[in-house]
Amino acid sequence: MEEKNQSRLSLFIYTIVYSIAKKWRQVVSLTLVGLVFGIVISSAKLIAHQNMSYRIEGSFNVTTQTSNGNYTSNTKIPNGQDVQLSPSIASSVIYAMESKDILRESLSTAGISDMNATQLKKQIQMNQYGKTSIVTYSFMCNDAKEGVVLAKALLTVAQKRLPDMLTVGNVTQVEAPTYTYERDTLNTLKWLFVLTAVGLLIGVTSAVLERFMKPTLLNIDDVTYLYNQEVIGVIPRDRHYFKLAQPFLNTDTNAPADQGFETASFVLRNMLSSEKSNIFYVTSSSRKEGRTSVSAGLASHLAGMEKKVLLVDLDVKVPMLGGLFLPHVSYEHSLNALYHGDATLSQAITSINGYLDILPSLAQSKVIHYDQRLFDLIKKASQNYDYIVIDTAPVGISSGVLNLNRITQNVLFVMGYDMVSLGHIQHAITKLEKSGIPILGVIVNGAMNLKSVFEKDTARDDTSVYKQMSEAVKDVTAEEESPHEDKAWKSLDMEDLEADQDKQAKADEHFGMKEDDDHDS
Known part of the structure; x- marks a missing residue:
């Protein structure tokens, strides 16, 4: 009985492989169709410059200024207590600056309409530099000039909104925003790989389904x-x-x-x-x-x-x-x-x-x-x-x-x-x-x-x-x-x-x- 079951399993496997091999032209054709669509979409993205991006980078310092412009000591100059308190509120400042409310206002201030707050929230990255009060930021943008303008607008909006939003906390620029050109090769190849794989999968699946939905004589018994x-x-x-x-x-x-x-x-x-x-x-x-x-x-x-x-x-x-x-x-x-x-x-x-x-x-x-x-x-x-x-x-x-x-x-x-x-x-x-x-x-x-x-x-x-x-x-x-x-x-x-x-x-x-x-x- 075990030998008979083994023979049936072998026949089943051979049938699957044979079905795919028999329909190899169909499988190859659908794979090529997927590849062609991947090339077309990637080319369109290339022409539209959507696969070429600029990375905008900069940094700012977190301070303990309040809404009236004074520090916690109610003076215009920070004392030792303010210096020690700044690193501890950096995470709160980052959370507030990444909020959709501030990001939406920053985009509006920069005059950028082809990106919304949700997209920017996914792109932007803010990290506290060690245990200091310095915070670095970076995000991707398709236009270098727009990216620099957006980074400046983000700091401007943060300086205006953070004191009221957090009661204590503000930011000052450390490094001015800069940009570097990056080719998003992965985004281009993604469509080639994905659509080619989809075409191959459709071809193989259709060949196997045809075998079981419309079986023919493969076993003389x-x-x-x-x-x-x-x-x-x-x-x-x-x-x-x-x-x-x-x-x-x-x-x-x-x-x-x-x-x-x-x-x-x-x-x-x-x-x-x-x-x-x-x-x-x-x-x-x-x-x-x-x-x-x-x-x-x-x-x-x-x-x-x-x-x-x-x-x-x-x-x-x-x-x-x-x-x-x-x-x-x-x-x-x-x-x-x-x-x-x-x-x-x-x-x-x-x-x-x-x-x-x-x-x-x-x-x-x-x-x-x-x-x-x-x-x-x-x-x-x-x-x-x-x-x-x-x-x-x-x-x-x-x-x-x-x-x-x-x-x-x-x-x-x-x-x-x-x-x-x-x-x-x-x-x-x-x-x-x-x-x-x-x-x-x-x-x-x-x-x-x-x-x-x-x-x-x-x-x-x-x-x-x-x-x-x-x-x-x-x-x-x-x-x-x-x-x-x-x-x-x-x-x-x-x-x-x-x-x-x-x-x-x-x-x-x-x-x-x-x-x-x-x-x-």
């Missing part, structure tokens, strides 16, 4: 746990393989993707009956999940087992199947011509090799309908083949695909790894289940092991389900071939792919899927 479907094939992510010219015509490679197609085709052959022609269509929940590639790969490998296979392109809005095998698809050799009566079955079908034939489609204004004419043509063609593999549009987008249930025995569902939200996949599977068509299983396309993204020593095809299936198929093919689907499929010793009704109920509750009684059913 979830196919069984969430949807109660069997994984009959895992096609690893292999960009090099799909960059090859017509990769599906070469079924004798060591490419991970080609091995995945080989494994899936063996499983598929053993699941289907060999006593009659098998017609099934390949669909998914959304586009770009690899339905066409999966259809082509499975058909190629089934043909490699010396089975007669016809590959039909029924994704009539976005037909792409012909381009995987042929340099050019002409009208006279297409499903379009066959459907509209401009070509015979033998003319429309193109032979790729001795066992694989293809019936491609073209995107034309003349629409191909899922009607009885189309179904009759496919039935007629099926008499000469062991397998009819039909590449269709995504059932999650087009419910018209379900019309194929009238002539097909099964459907194969393709899930693109980390492509579509789990809820959207659930909706598409629910459509198929309600239509009554048996789902052969799931092909996970473009799978990858998250650990391999961050650990260099992990094999690129080290996906647990894929590895188990590959080993199981080797055991099956070593024995005498048997058409019995139960024997072939049960030989795949994969506990994590067994059906579990309780898990499916949890998945339904997780997605909040309601019974769909609309026309799409």
